[in-house]
Amino acid sequence: MSIQCNEVESLLIDxxxxxxxxxxxxxxxxxxxxxxxxxxxxxxxRTLFHAMDDTxxxxxxxxxxxxxxxxxxxxxxxxxxxxxxxxxxxxxVMAMKRPSLFLRIAASIILIAGGVLIxxxxxxxxxxxxxxxxxxxxxxxxxxxxxxMFNLLNDESATERIKAVNYAEQLDNGNPDLKxxxxxxxxxxxxxxxxxxxxxxxxxxKFTTSxxxxxxxxxxxxxxxxPIMQIVLINILTEKKESRAIGPxxxxxxxxxxxxxxxxxxxxxxxxx
Amino acid sequence: MGxxxxxxxxxxxxxxQLSELTGLFERYNIPLYNFFLKLTMDGNTSEDLTQNLFYRxxxxxxxxxxxxxxxxxxxxxxxxNLHADHCKQRQRITEVVKNxxxxxxxxxxxxEAYQEHDYEKLKLALSGLGPVDRELIVLSRxxxxxYAEIAKMKNMSLGSIKVQVHRxxxxxxxxxxxx
Numbered sequence: 001m002s003i004q005c006n007e008v009e010s011l012l013i014d015x016x017x018x019x020x021x022x023x024x025x026x027x028x029x030x031x032x033x034x035x036x037x038x039x040x041x042x043x044x045x046r047t048l049f050h051a052m053d054d055t056x057x058x059x060x061x062x063x064x065x066x067x068x069x070x071x072x073x074x075x076x077x078x079x080x081x082x083x084x085x086x087x088x089x090x091x092x093v094m095a096m097k098r099p100s101l102f103l104r105i106a107a108s109i110i111l112i113a114g115g116v117l118i119x120x121x122x123x124x125x126x127x128x129x130x131x132x133x134x135x136x137x138x139x140x141x142x143x144x145x146x147x148x149m150f151n152l153l154n155d156e157s158a159t160e161r162i163k164a165v166n167y168a169e170q171l172d173n174g175n176p177d178l179k180x181x182x183x184x185x186x187x188x189x190x191x192x193x194x195x196x197x198x199x200x201x202x203x204x205x206k207f208t209t210s211x212x213x214x215x216x217x218x219x220x221x222x223x224x225x226x227p228i229m230q231i232v233l234i235n236i237l238t239e240k241k242e243s244r245a246i247g248p249x250x251x252x253x254x255x256x257x258x259x260x261x262x263x264x265x266x267x268x269x270x271x272x273x
Numbered sequence: 274m275g276x277x278x279x280x281x282x283x284x285x286x287x288x289x290q291l292s293e294l295t296g297l298f299e300r301y302n303i304p305l306y307n308f309f310l311k312l313t314m315d316g317n318t319s320e321d322l323t324q325n326l327f328y329r330x331x332x333x334x335x336x337x338x339x340x341x342x343x344x345x346x347x348x349x350x351x352x353x354n355l356h357a358d359h360c361k362q363r364q365r366i367t368e369v370v371k372n373x374x375x376x377x378x379x380x381x382x383x384x385e386a387y388q389e390h391d392y393e394k395l396k397l398a399l400s401g402l403g404p405v406d407r408e409l410i411v412l413s414r415x416x417x418x419x420y421a422e423i424a425k426m427k428n429m430s431l432g433s434i435k436v437q438v439h440r441x442x443x444x445x446x447x448x449x450x451x452x
Contacts, residue, residue, distance in 0.1 A: 010439040041446075048446050051391045052414055060306040064320045068298055068327055075331050076291050156332070192328065 003031055008038050012045055074190035078154055081183065103151075106144045113141045145171055146180065153183055158193040165196065169203040181207060185216055194226050201229065205236050214242050221248040230262045238269035246273050279344035287334045294331055297344075302327075304416065305352060311411045312356050314400055322359060326352050346422040349412060353426065360404065398448040406441035413438050 003011075008031050014020050015028050032039050116137060149171065152164030165187060168180050181204065188200035207213045214237070221233050230252060237245040249266045252258045258266070279300070285293040305326060309319035329351050337347055399407055412418045412426075424434040 009443060010436070013439055013442055044446050044450055045442070048395075048442075048449050049414070051395045051449075055392060055395060055415070057303050057307050058310060058316075059303060060320050060323060061316075064302060064306070064323060065298075067324050068302070071324065071328055072291065072294060072331070079289070079291060192324075 003027055005031075005035060005038055008032075008035075009041060012038070012042050015042070016045055016049060070190055071192065074186065074192075077186050077190070081150060081186075082154065103148070106148055109144055110141060113137050142171070149180070150183060153187055158196050161187070161191065161193070161196045162199045165199045165203050169206055176207075178212075181210075181213060185220070189220055189223055194228065197226070197229060198232065201232055201236075208236065208240050214240060215244065218242060218244045218248060221245060222251065225257075227259045227262050230258070231265050234262075234265050234269045238272045241273065243273055246270065249273075280339040283334070283337050283344045284339060286331070287337055291331060294327065297330070298327060301348065305348075308349070308352060308411055308416055309356065311399060311415065312404070312407060313359070314396070318359070322352075322355055326355055329355065342425065343422070345416075346418060346426060349416060349418060350426045353408065353412075356408075394449065394452055397452065398445055401448045402441065402445060406437075406444060409434075409438050409441045410445060414442075 008028060011020065011024065011028050015025065020028065032042060116134070145167075149164050149168050152160050152167065155161055155164070165184065168176060168184055171180055184200045184204050188197050188204060191197045191200065204213060204217065208217070217233060217237060221230070221237070224230050224233060234245070234249060234252075237249075249269055253263055253266050253270075277296070279297060282293050282296050286297075302323060306319050306323045309322040310316065313319055313322070326348070330348065333351070337344065399410070402410070409423070412423050413420065418426075420434050420438065421431055423438075424431045427434065
């Protein structure tokens with residue numbers, strides 16, 4: 001059985017790839033013997049595949065590995081944090097499987113608890129007999145709010161994460177505990193989106209009265225590679241007259257990779273410190 | 274210690290040993306970067322996409338199921354989705370630029386990339402293909418995925434994938450030798 005040129009064309013690829021049955025292979029070879037056009041096509045495919053095989057693998061820049069490692073570290077942290085939260089909420093909010101259900105119930109608890117709080121505020125003249133109950137309720141609300149915030153910080157949408165960051169700074173009447181500050185630092189140092197990192201930095205900046213926070217900011221200056229983060233960090237630290245920042249700022253100045261606007265700010269900062 | 278299969282490593286990651294992902298990064302960061310590079314023709318974008326892909330792998334680790342397919346095809350399925358998202362996003366941006374009446378004067382013309390070298394010639398031919406055909410060629414010839422794997426990924430029959438790949442190769446051959 002003889003075959004036509006147009007049928008041969010797609011067989012030629014399988015022919016080169018050695019994917020043909022012996023019979024089909026013989027058919028193709030027979031056709032090739034008598035058809036100069038198809039022989040040329042075969043040669044073209046061979047040349048093309050050869051060129052494709054020769055294509056050298058290009059190597060990504062070193063930043064890729066660095067970013068990967070940061071991402072992995074961040075995921076490890078998130079994983080550890082969520083495990084802690086899970087342990088905590090498992091005992092308090094019982095087993096609620098779906099997050100949407102969890103969020104809905106959490107929201108309704110906040111509403112009810114809020115209502116109770118407002119109610120007790122309104123009825124203040126009366127002696128509060130169940131104050132320990134209310135205190136218990138307050139801590140419960142606080143814990144739910146925290147769990148919500150941690151959940152949001154891990155959201156895939158950057159907007160949601162920014163919301164979480166802004167929410168975090170309002171927790172505990174603007175005086176969040178170490179766990180929350182740590183979460184904010186984690187976001188600031190490791191979130192993949194610079195806007196989220198920046199939002200976290202601005203939130204943290206509100207707590208610079210604490211020496212631990214200032215020290216962590218100084219440490220972060222060494223880690224940040226994004227110019228905007230570097231600039232804001234330098235500004236915050238110089239405004240707070242944090243002399244421990246001098247070292248990292250000098251390092252930035254001597255680093256070839258530091259952008260000029262950052263260096264300008266760094267020089268100004270050093271004069272102030 | 275013998276080399277673990279991709280699937281074994283991924284199972285460990287799935288079980289919570291996230292650090293094991295480093296092994297898969299070692300194996301696939303360069304192929305994936307090159308995969309994106311051939312689709313986007315841009316190094317920075319390809320690095321970002323590769324980075325995002327590993328993020329997705331870790332985030333969606335629970336959806337990996339070694340009994341329904343190889344790690345490689347699962348990974349490339351995600352890579353395809355990621356690239357598709359990227360294209361959609363870029364299209365939106367181009368439309369915004371167009372509507373704003375800007376002159377896209379820094380868009381490199383294919384001619385600029387022209388060089389005598391085979392490799393450049395091949396790159397140019399590849400860039401002349403439509404995105405669907407280009408992806409088919411990259412998946413089948415560069416990444417070495419089997420037609421059956423691609424068919425499963427694209428939810429198409431084996432026969433039609435084969436026809437499509439062959440048609441794409443034919444077009445590539447014509448582009449390559451027409452230059």
